[in-house]
Amino acid sequence: MNDLIKGAYDLHVHSGPDMLPRKVDDPELADRFIKAGLKGYLIKSHYNCTAERARVITMFRPECQVFGSITLNNAVGGINPMAVEMAGRGGAKNVWFPTVDAENEQIHFASHPYKAMPYWAIVQQQMKEDGIDVKTINILKDGKLIKEAYEVCEIIAKYNMILSTSHISKEETFALVKAAHEAKVKRIVITHVTFPATFYTIEEQKELLKYGAMMEHCYTTVSTGKVDKEVMMEQMRAIGPENIILGTDLGQKANVYPDEGLSNFADMLHAEGFSDKDIMTMIVKNSNALVE
Template identity: 45%
Template sequence: MIEILKGAYDLHVHSAPDVVKRRFSDIELAHRFVAAGMKGYAIKSHQSSTAGRAALIREMVPECNAVGTITLNNAVGGLNPMAVEMAARMGAKIVWFPTVDSWNEYDFLNRNTDIPQPYGAVADSKTLKRERISILEDGRLKPVVFDLLDVIKAHNLVLATGHLSTKESQQLIREAARIGVQKMVVTHGDYPATSMPLEIQRECVACGAFIEHNYLQISTGESNWETAISQIRQIGAKHTLICSDGGQTTSIPPDEAIETYCSKLLENGFSESDVRDIFVSNPRLLVE
């Protein structure tokens, strides 16, 4: 364990059970994070609410604060306020807007055919077609988005932008801030499909959002240390969230990914206070 990570969180982890194979179960990961001295992790599924799973982990491994979440893809009805309401009542803390079913990612992959289909996507079949989901209609937020924001605000949930486009994320963050949503995260600040220019990142930060970076994008070559560290330095530690986005069968364990990112920041001149903000204080503000 790196002592500086005591009490840290990883708020973006893919674990089993899932519709695709994952490297670790919820139970295995809970024990790994406890052994690493970390406080907890958020269970992310592209296809279902994890609030119930997280509640069971908290009972089975009380030292680990497992965080329940929901992602607004087709399997939960897409942009579905009732699904968010029920997840919140079961204790979920984070709401990701569409990811593998987002129109933005679908369009990105169509324009970049050499990039593999995202891990965790559910393919079309003869009887079931995926809706490609946008939160905009005629360039404006759809009416249902305002209903979703009302639920998020009422339960003080974390709004995370998922795999939306920069334009979608910018409008969503602006409106969420306007109505008083307190907890916001721009997901995947340096992932190619969601890459957000620094000036818009700064606008989102001014609205109260954190900018998320992930070890997975470094390990796959979709981003690199130079880009990520430069953006983190310019945005600032107090506005940055770093997660593993781990759990794939080919990825290193999420706890090791967090340690690796922590070490890299220290090697590049970030202070211990900066690192504590990124891995401990900022996620605690979001989920505690």
């Protein structure tokens, strides 16, 4: 395992048990992280708040600090301030705005079908066949941020949680980040900036930096060919390590384990000429700053 990742957190992990099939459950993953010298990870679920689950794992694996989060998809009522309030009281560290239910993701998926249908899309198809109304979520109405989004920002600030933009559109992101900045949210992450449905140009990222946001790059985006490696490396060099957080977005059964992905990411960056200091800034220093 790469020494450059020691002491890091992976703040974008899809571990199990989850409603979707996952490569690894939390007890095994915590053991893997401890063995690799990693501090811990943050659990992301598209459907359920993971705060309580994270507390249980940390209780039984105290050498691994595990954090929970909530994702504002339909399963929790969408942009639901009460759900975020409860998540904050329960110790959740991150609030993800809509992912699979985001209108932007649904539009992109319809026009750019995946080689293999993702599990979340299969779930949505099954629900539609069962007569369940699967609504899409847009946090703008008539071009303005909805009231509930402002309220969520205030709750995030109150509990000093991380705000992650997830799969919403660029228009939604710029409105949200501006509102979060005004609400004094201290931790803002622009989620996987090279992901096809959420691809941000270098110029757009520089504009978002003005609001104190950090740019997230994920290993799975490049390892699965969703973005060319050269494009990701160009963005990283232009934005600078101090403004970037690296995670894996791993947990899918067909991919490597998250700890392996983080190590592979460090190796890739080293081969691309990034210094040890720069790699450790993006993987170790910045992940620690976001959660500690």
